Amino acid sequence: MLMHTTAINKEMEIIRLVAGDFSRHPLQVNGLLEADAEIIRWPGKNEEYLVLKTDGIHEEIKEKLYEDPYLIGWMAVTAPISDIAAVGAQPTGILLSVILPQEYDEKWLEQFKGGINEACSQYNIYVLGGDTNFGDHFSVSATVVAGIKSQRPLLRKGMKPGDHLYATAPLGLGNAYAYARFFDTSLKVNYQPVARLSESRLISKYATACMDSSDGLFPALALLADINEVGFNLDVPLQNLLEKQASMIYHNANLPAWMLMAGPHGEYELLFSVPREVGLDFEQAIKNEDWQPVYLGKITSGQQINFSSGAMQVQCSPATIPNLFYEANGNIQLYFELLMQQHKTWVQQ
Amino acid sequence: MLMHTTAINKEMEIIRLVAGDFSRHPLQVNGLLEADAEIIRWPGKNEEYLVLKTDGIHEEIKEKLYEDPYLIGWMAVTAPISDIAAVGAQPTGILLSVILPQEYDEKWLEQFKGGINEACSQYNIYVLGGDTNFGDHFSVSATVVAGIKSQRPLLRKGMKPGDHLYATAPLGLGNAYAYARFFDTSLKVNYQPVARLSESRLISKYATACMDSSDGLFPALALLADINEVGFNLDVPLQNLLEKQASMIYHNANLPAWMLMAGPHGEYELLFSVPREVGLDFEQAIKNEDWQPVYLGKITSGQQINFSSGAMQVQCSPATIPNLFYEANGNIQLYFELLMQQHKTWVQQ
Numbered sequence: 001m002l003m004h005t006t007a008i009n010k011e012m013e014i015i016r017l018v019a020g021d022f023s024r025h026p027l028q029v030n031g032l033l034e035a036d037a038e039i040i041r042w043p044g045k046n047e048e049y050l051v052l053k054t055d056g057i058h059e060e061i062k063e064k065l066y067e068d069p070y071l072i073g074w075m076a077v078t079a080p081i082s083d084i085a086a087v088g089a090q091p092t093g094i095l096l097s098v099i100l101p102q103e104y105d106e107k108w109l110e111q112f113k114g115g116i117n118e119a120c121s122q123y124n125i126y127v128l129g130g131d132t133n134f135g136d137h138f139s140v141s142a143t144v145v146a147g148i149k150s151q152r153p154l155l156r157k158g159m160k161p162g163d164h165l166y167a168t169a170p171l172g173l174g175n176a177y178a179y180a181r182f183f184d185t186s187l188k189v190n191y192q193p194v195a196r197l198s199e200s201r202l203i204s205k206y207a208t209a210c211m212d213s214s215d216g217l218f219p220a221l222a223l224l225a226d227i228n229e230v231g232f233n234l235d236v237p238l239q240n241l242l243e244k245q246a247s248m249i250y251h252n253a254n255l256p257a258w259m260l261m262a263g264p265h266g267e268y269e270l271l272f273s274v275p276r277e278v279g280l281d282f283e284q285a286i287k288n289e290d291w292q293p294v295y296l297g298k299i300t301s302g303q304q305i306n307f308s309s310g311a312m313q314v315q316c317s318p319a320t321i322p323n324l325f326y327e328a329n330g331n332i333q334l335y336f337e338l339l340m341q342q343h344k345t346w347v348q349q
Numbered sequence: 350m351l352m353h354t355t356a357i358n359k360e361m362e363i364i365r366l367v368a369g370d371f372s373r374h375p376l377q378v379n380g381l382l383e384a385d386a387e388i389i390r391w392p393g394k395n396e397e398y399l400v401l402k403t404d405g406i407h408e409e410i411k412e413k414l415y416e417d418p419y420l421i422g423w424m425a426v427t428a429p430i431s432d433i434a435a436v437g438a439q440p441t442g443i444l445l446s447v448i449l450p451q452e453y454d455e456k457w458l459e460q461f462k463g464g465i466n467e468a469c470s471q472y473n474i475y476v477l478g479g480d481t482n483f484g485d486h487f488s489v490s491a492t493v494v495a496g497i498k499s500q501r502p503l504l505r506k507g508m509k510p511g512d513h514l515y516a517t518a519p520l521g522l523g524n525a526y527a528y529a530r531f532f533d534t535s536l537k538v539n540y541q542p543v544a545r546l547s548e549s550r551l552i553s554k555y556a557t558a559c560m561d562s563s564d565g566l567f568p569a570l571a572l573l574a575d576i577n578e579v580g581f582n583l584d585v586p587l588q589n590l591l592e593k594q595a596s597m598i599y600h601n602a603n604l605p606a607w608m609l610m611a612g613p614h615g616e617y618e619l620l621f622s623v624p625r626e627v628g629l630d631f632e633q634a635i636k637n638e639d640w641q642p643v644y645l646g647k648i649t650s651g652q653q654i655n656f657s658s659g660a661m662q663v664q665c666s667p668a669t670i671p672n673l674f675y676e677a678n679g680n681i682q683l684y685f686e687l688l689m690q691q692h693k694t695w696v697q698q
Contacts, residue, residue, distance in 0.1 A: 028442075052492075054444040054480045059483060126377070131490065133407035135486075
């Protein structure tokens with residue numbers, strides 16, 4: 001007899017282990033894991049918030065998913081800015097913590113700084129400061145400082161059964177890029193996501209909750225399911241949600257569509273829920289903007305995810321897919337095998 | 350014919366290389382290297398500032414200077430808080446960026462968190478958020494957010510020839526601890542510095558400039574000399590400025606006193622300058638506090654440092670001592686040999 005119908009999400013388990021028993025600042029709006037960034041009420045001010053986010057690029061460099069120094073610089077800024085967008089804040093600047101190898105290449109460093117610089121001007125922010133250390137491998141972590149004025153912040157928490165789930169754009173680019181890098185270098189995928197800062201202004205007016213897909217669709221849904229005690233009914237077949245290059249990989253590599261959304265390398269789109277009754281207003285408001293949100297499906301009350309991928313219809317626990325990466329202990333080859341095994345199991349059901 | 354009478358400071362050269370060509374935020378008060386923390390004017394508010402600082406503990410862990418997980422946690426918080434104290438700000442909270450080894454020990458992690466927690470309650474701040482990655486070695490970087498209200502911030506820049514130079518307490522503990530760890534483990538040195546947050550309130554009323562001694566006295570003086578285009582006349586013989594445990598190492602290991610102030614592992618005291626004419630007011634104000642500042646000497650107009658250590662009287666370029674660590678390429682054994690060589694050279698002069 002199963003006591004738990006849903007598996008425990010391993011990523012969240014680690015985060016709770018590392019950060020779970022620190023006491024919270026009395027003015028902090030979000031509980032642990034409840035928002036993409038940290039939101040602190042500004043003392044004495046109504047609807048004014050200080051927003052902060054720290055994000056590191058380590059595994060991506062270690063596993064050589066990112067080798068181009070320009071891309072590393074670009075992503076060091078884009079990753080935390082995407083979280084700032086997800087809470088509906090406007091960024092001011094960034095602090096960098098860099099570990100340089102003892103024998104660093106000055107040209108490499110120039111290109112890294114080029115990526116930092118161009119991302120900063122993309123988001124209209126400045127490098128405010130930083131810290132440089134020496135170590136065995138290059139590594140970078142960044143902290144963004146941002147603010148929210150005269151509007152409520154957007155959390156991961158707040159979605160309700162019946163809400164509609166959207167993404168800012170088609171998905172799968174993060175995994176498509178990783179597949180091309182790790183498994184078939186004859187396939188070329190361009191990867192340089194832009195954090196959805198401008199889109200987030202409109203989203204924060206309508207959405208009940210928001211989270212970026214920096215770790216891919218399924219890891220995000222697992223976290224949202226846990227925090228909101230909800231599930232997801234993805235009405236649209238996953239192959240119809242694929243971004244152009246992801247769709248190319250889907251066809252050329254003959255991968256199941258769901259695998260291109262399995263993470264943990266994502267595409268930095270925003271995933272957000274809109275109450276059914278304001279859906280039309282939202283879609284109307286969007287018409288005046290130069291982007292088109294992608295409807296994914298509905299929030300449900302059972303903590304399960306339903307989706308169709310190719311001819312296959314799947315119902316699973318939200319943690320099933322993201323946990324495979326942790327079961328593989330971060331080994332990418334093994335992870336891919338576990339994904340394939342999971343696919344076979346589902347096909348045979 | 351020598352065009353430059355002073356050597357170029359290697360540490361500053363690296364910082365300028367990594368961060369020198371990022372453009373500055375128009376509201377940022379401090380230029381590159383001009384303050385211990387980043388100070389941003391709060392738009393529309395007079396004398397109100399947002400203050401940020403990122404600081405990483407990497408080399409200390411890699412070189413096993415810090416092995417005790419509690420101390421690592423304590424220092425991860427204390428190091429950036431000390432910089433916040435140096436600019437006269439009050440901290441709100443901290444964000445942590447942690448790299449965990451794949452096979453981490455849960456008890457070790459608990460003790461690390463214990464150090465974080467106790468340092469946070471020491472400084473009355475909270476962990477606001479963070480990011481956890483996996484890598485080969487444990488590493489931690491922290492960002493503190495702080496504020497200044499109705500008072501000017503304190504920079505490294507601002508000292509004038511004639512100003513008196515003080516420290517919040519006797520010096521040398523950082524190097525004494527490193528010596529006991531690396532060169533004579535039979536000597537026990539307790540090292541758990543407390544950032545001088547409360548002392549900084551009074552200091553910021555009187556001082557023209559301030560910097561912490563996180564890298565030791567001489568590296569700090571080299572930086573202050575460069576930024577302010579000044580030098581230092583240390584009137585008090587260095588052996589009279591030694592902290593109790595540093596004095597014990599000085600006697601037991603028969604080390605020259607100046608070597609216990611050579612860095613780059615410091616004691617997290619504040620070094621600050623007070624104009625001669627307000628010196629009496631300052632010393633009077635301090636009398637009502639429960640700490641006693643230590644007078645070191647005077648700021649001079651020539652970019653040289655004069656000091657006496659034992660029977661020896663030295664005049665050198667501010668960069669001479671800190672550059673030895675960079676000449677040793679971070680190799681501690683070699684660094685110690687270079688320090689000894691330097692000492693011999695001075696003795697023979």
